[in-house]
Amino acid sequence: MPEDVVDYDQIGIEHNQGLEAIFDNLKAMKEKLGPLNYETFGNYLEEIEKGAIGLYAAKSL
Amino acid sequence: MAYTLQNHSEFSNDGVMQLKEGISDARKFLKPDVLNSGRLSYVGNINERLLAAAAPNLTQSQQNYARKIADVTTSRSNNLSSTLRDLVNLEAEIRLMMPKGEIPVLLAAISVAKHSRQYWNDNSQKWENEFGSPETGSIANSNITWGDVGWMDAGSALVYGGGTAWLGFIPVLGWATWGIYTVGVSAACSGALAIGKIISDQYVRPSSSEWDLGRYQ
Numbered sequence: 001m002p003e004d005v006v007d008y009d010q011i012g013i014e015h016n017q018g019l020e021a022i023f024d025n026l027k028a029m030k031e032k033l034g035p036l037n038y039e040t041f042g043n044y045l046e047e048i049e050k051g052a053i054g055l056y057a058a059k060s061l
Numbered sequence: 062m063a064y065t066l067q068n069h070s071e072f073s074n075d076g077v078m079q080l081k082e083g084i085s086d087a088r089k090f091l092k093p094d095v096l097n098s099g100r101l102s103y104v105g106n107i108n109e110r111l112l113a114a115a116a117p118n119l120t121q122s123q124q125n126y127a128r129k130i131a132d133v134t135t136s137r138s139n140n141l142s143s144t145l146r147d148l149v150n151l152e153a154e155i156r157l158m159m160p161k162g163e164i165p166v167l168l169a170a171i172s173v174a175k176h177s178r179q180y181w182n183d184n185s186q187k188w189e190n191e192f193g194s195p196e197t198g199s200i201a202n203s204n205i206t207w208g209d210v211g212w213m214d215a216g217s218a219l220v221y222g223g224g225t226a227w228l229g230f231i232p233v234l235g236w237a238t239w240g241i242y243t244v245g246v247s248a249a250c251s252g253a254l255a256i257g258k259i260i261s262d263q264y265v266r267p268s269s270s271e272w273d274l275g276r277y278q
Contacts, residue, residue, distance in 0.1 A: 001223075004105075006173075007098045008142060008165075008168040008169060009172055010172075011169050011172045011218075011243065011244055012172035012173050012174075012175055012176030012177070013176060013246045015172075015173045015176055015177060015179065015180075015218075015244045015247055015248055015251075016176045016179075016180045017215065018245065019177075019180055019248050019251055020180075020184075020243055021254060022248060022250075023184070023187070023191070025190055026071060026191075026192070026242065027251075028257075030191070030192070036192040036193075036256055041256070043258070044192075044256050045253050045256070048249055048252040048253055048256070049084050049249055051252075052080075052084060052246075052248050052249035052252070053081055053084060053245065055079055055248075059194050059228030061065040
């Protein structure tokens, strides 16, 4: 049964780990992306998506 | 033994594809508010659209609890401790009152809401310091709280976790993949709204014609 096999607390913990990884990635990419503003917003969003996908894809390999 | 998300062996290439699709769907969802018009100050609109988007995949009882999660998470009168307390109480009520099959998506959303609320309480200043602009300062103020960002996290877990929970996703790919998928999409939404908030707090929003989304279309 779902309740017995899913550790719900871990979902939130991993969510926060994901946010922290996204932060670290954005920080590392900031020089390339430029200062965050309306002109660079799209590039930041793209980097967030790539980071979120990459984080979990990497863990699965 | 509880299956934790730390074991990612079930997260296959199919899972990665699902995650990409989920994030792509989330982008489409966010676009009208965050990208096209930048109406970040109208967070109530985002809340209602999140609840509406989640509704088709939730029972009426789940929808009622979804609204309660939204109300608790975005309440302007709640501080961190009262928010966490209310979410814990809500979690206990759900475990007591809801059929087992309807519980997972709600508890996943509450877990994301609790941890996200704590995360933004502890780290919002770090994000603002890193990505904010000291030259401009807070001249616009989006009227979005970090609690609202937390609701976006929990709400996206409801929308995308709820959708996949009822569409044969779990039987095919497993609970671990569902959890990672839910977390991945909610983290992406959270990061997007966070930087949107930082921008909106610091700049007067230009007209939509001045937006440059680059390759992010």
